[in-house]
Ligand SMILES: *[C@@H]1O[C@H](CO)[C@@H](O)[C@H](O)[C@H]1NC(C)=O
């Protein structure tokens with residue numbers, strides 16, 4: 001049987017807010033507890049030494065050395081600011097992306113090589129952006145003048161005015177975001193060879209086919225490219241070239257589609273060519289069929305417009321077993337329900353949610369659902385087969401009128 005319970009939606013909202021706060025403060029606390037590891041550059045230098053000492057086979061060794069060299073070169077491309085040079089850098093350059101860091105902060109240390117890689121790539125691409133870093137502990141005055149308070153902080157200065165960084169945190173993410181905000185939001189793909197190269201570098205992208213790169217439809221497309229924070233946009237004038245990037249393309253004149261590197265690779269945009277409509281289309285379709293929750297994507301997952309979220313908690317083996325049935329179900333509820341997988345061993349991510357169900361000591365796979373619109377939670381009672389997951393979703397949500405809500409509470413084997 002399915003026991004029925006009423007939740008005070010206020011209480012749940014409060015709990016969720018609290019959860020977010022707990023997560024955030026855990027984040028801050030963990031960075032504060034780190035030992036002083038010395039300069040970031042030293043950290044990187046140590047990494048490089050270790051690579052050189054490694055007894056791995058020769059080929060790998062050479063590869064690693066090459067990588068280290070690229071990284072060192074990229075480090076030099078990142079300008080090191082101090083109190084004087086920081087205000088000068090900002091006033092003398094149209095675009096400056098500044099990374100405010102603290103030497104002891106592990107998250108800064110993780111970001112630094114990504115930032116350096118991005119600097120290298122942006123330079124290669126001829127971007128006008130200046131990439132710079134500021135040791136906020138050593139130069140606290142400069143840091144506070146720039147309003148750098150936490151670590152790491154990324155700020156883009158455009159003609160002296162700052163805007164917060166809203167992109168992702170891999171080197172590739174930083175490149176995409178920086179180009180969007182500095183006058184280079186769309187990559188034009190002119191030939192089949194260029195299309196093949198584009199495919200190699202982008203796992204997820206939006207492709208636009210236009211007769212002419214002008215007119216209001218095209219302008220809306222470009223505006224969406226600028227406004228979006230994480231997905232590379234490409235534009236094509238030739239149908240044959242477009243086919244390389246979107247094989248199933250039917251239209252020969254005007255087309256926008258989203259491509260991802262996973263099942264459900266291709267999604268056509270079928271609405272009016274308006275910036276907001278394109279952005280909405282992306283918000284609903286950009287996530288994989290099943291998204292694995294991580295520290296890096298949690299904020300964008302929580303802020304997804306898809307408010308009904310099914311969360312599967314389990315270990316690596318569970319995930320292997322469940323991924324296919326989950327994808328099957330997720331395909332049916334595409335852009336209506338978000339499917340999220342949480343590694344039950346990742347306590348920071350999993351525990352706050354499991355606590356909501358009083359299941360924090362659970363060590364077996366669980367399927368829950370959160371409806372963040374009406375602040376209600378569900379727990380699947382039966383075994384998590386695709387059929388059962390559909391029953392969980394299908395029963396109250398068969399037509400997505402969310403009026404009738406229940407809490408399904410029990411355990412699974
Ligand atoms: C920055 O200022 C220069 C000089 O006034 C101007 O030409 C340029 O368009 C400005 N850039 C942006 C992105 O507003």
Ligand SMILES: *[C@@H]1O[C@H](CO)[C@@H](O)[C@H](O)[C@H]1NC(C)=O
Nearest residue numbers: 396398399400401402403404
């Ligand atoms: C949708 O669900 C509601 C509530 O369960 C029901 O009253 C309504 O008839 C359903 N509508 C359709 C079109 O099935």
